[in-house]
Amino acid sequence: MSNNNHQLKEKFDQWQSSIEAKLSKHPESKSSYATDAGIPVSRLYTPLDVSGNYEEQLNFPGEYPYTRGIQPTMYRGRLWTMRQYAGFGSAKETNERFKYLLSLGQTGLSVAFDLPTQIGYDSDHTFAQGEVGKVGVAIDSLEDMEILFDGIPLNKVSTSMTINAPAAILLAMYIAVAEKNGVDAGQLRGTIQNDILKEYIARGTYIFPPEPSMRLITDIFAYCSEQVPNWNTISISGYHIREAGATAVQEVAFTLANAIAYVQSAINAGLEVDQFAPRLSFFFNAHLNFFEEIAKFRSARRIWAKIMKEQFQAQNPKSMMLRFHTQTAGCTLTAQQPNVNILRVAYQALSAVLGGTQSLHTNSKDEALALPSEEAVTIALRTQQVIGYEIGVTETVDPLGGAYFVEKMTDEIEEKVWEYLKKIEDKGGAVKAINDGYQQREIHSSAYQYQKAVETGEKVVIGVNKFQVEEEPPSGLLRVDPRVMDEQKAKLQALRSSRDNARVDASLAKLKEAANTNENLMPYILDAVKSYATIGEITNVLKEVFGEYQQTVSL
């Protein structure tokens, strides 16, 4: 400790004891303070809490380890992409919602697919009944995808698709639609989520077992690095892990452990790290604890940079930059007094911006009750626009850098994340740990503790356990027209009789053959998609070769 710090420490101790003396008369609200991740929160932070060398720990934005941001000018150059997750009912309805969002000034699209699409069932499958068009748009074939993007310039708009197990199929459809519209795959910008490991952990839309799933993912990495170079081939997601109940630390740790597994798997498949790593992207949650969240984003960037540089010997700085999308925390929205959700979302969105996000979805106030209405989604988007254009937080880079509390919290999250990463490595890596149910148990335990804290009132949720009021049931909620399912089924039947079925069968047979070899499957899937083979048909062929995942049920 330097001489200055010695003096400061003495003064600080004096100040602390002078306060302790007064506590019996003027007590604090709690005997101790901590975040949900168990990180203690002190009364005050001072220069004594900040250790380490500036250049090693923080450095300048755009420079390793990117703690302060991945671009040198951040939002002074360009704001984050405002990207609202949307999709429901038919491709036509969703296409209209997309155009509405673009007309409001949204700068990128984000497609929500219904569950049958996400799990590889056609709309007429038994398991799809009741689910068609509910949580997203129903896509059965290229025909639906053509309607979904009708009139939208794919060479100008970037599109994010929340699709995982059948990501290769939906990406192929996107490429095929673009080709039809005269847009070359090389011009396409966007993201597929393509993150199967967190599906096993937290989100549930898995199809195939881990090994062939990892192969499909690395096939996409390899294919896109040559054919679709501006595409983000994966969005490694902590969002759903957090929604399932994880703490901020678990969110980052389990996400980065999954990321390590993907990188290793691609290297094992013979790819060079710098060939695919620049296109890896991430997706995090913006939860309620404001400063913990800001610190979480900053520490995630620093840890990832170290992993890529030190563990995987990446040379290209872009391989070390953690680029991420953020969504505000759906699980913090309440069905009670839904207008209060607007405020929760605003603070969460602000934490994402102060944490240096590259794109953002702000939740709508009615999402604890139903899919967002047009009015609700407009307020949500306006919330981002207020942050971006009105309140000045974008005018300097990483405005909280150097704040004693934020830097200390960033350090503490990093330390705890490394501990988890070590644990998972000792268990044989993310995939093995998932098969044992380790991450699932850790998340469940955090979720249960959180629920108990809410029920004892230790954690305040306005409208739920404090400041409750009598309310009328909400009105004006969006409902998906049940006719969507019947229309979708009719459309599918018409397609099956009008397409060239010999061509479909031939393309599926070739896909099956290739699935039995080590060949890259993307060209075969693209060919099948262009023949108007359906998602269900393509998935079934792959299931015959790959088998299906059996969930580890852990409680």
Next chain:
Amino acid sequence: MGKPIRVLVAKVGLDGHDRGAKVVAQALKDAGMEVIYTGLRHTPEQVVETALQEDVQVIGISTLSGAHLYLIPPVAQLLKEKNASDIMLLSGGIIPEEDHAALKEAGVAAIFGPGTSTEDIVTFIKSNVS
């Protein structure tokens, strides 16, 4: 003290949101009940089959995808067909108020929405299962 109440907590349909189902299952366990959790993606047929095999008194179905009107009434119907209507059927998740009547009509004893305290669910089960 009698035998512990046996409960099946089930996820039906394709919905993968299991945080609520697992938290409720854990809370019922902690309240002294014997709880079986199905895991994801069960059909109404599978749910009823498991309920009969496990000899439960209560089935709690969680769904958040909006398919509740397709997935929950068939469970009640199958219970009737198997002469097992004495098994109490509960549901939770995201179920709009306007659908409550239809579900209750079908045989659902209670619907627990977002923000419900697990204590309320425990109390409901304990006071309604003989």
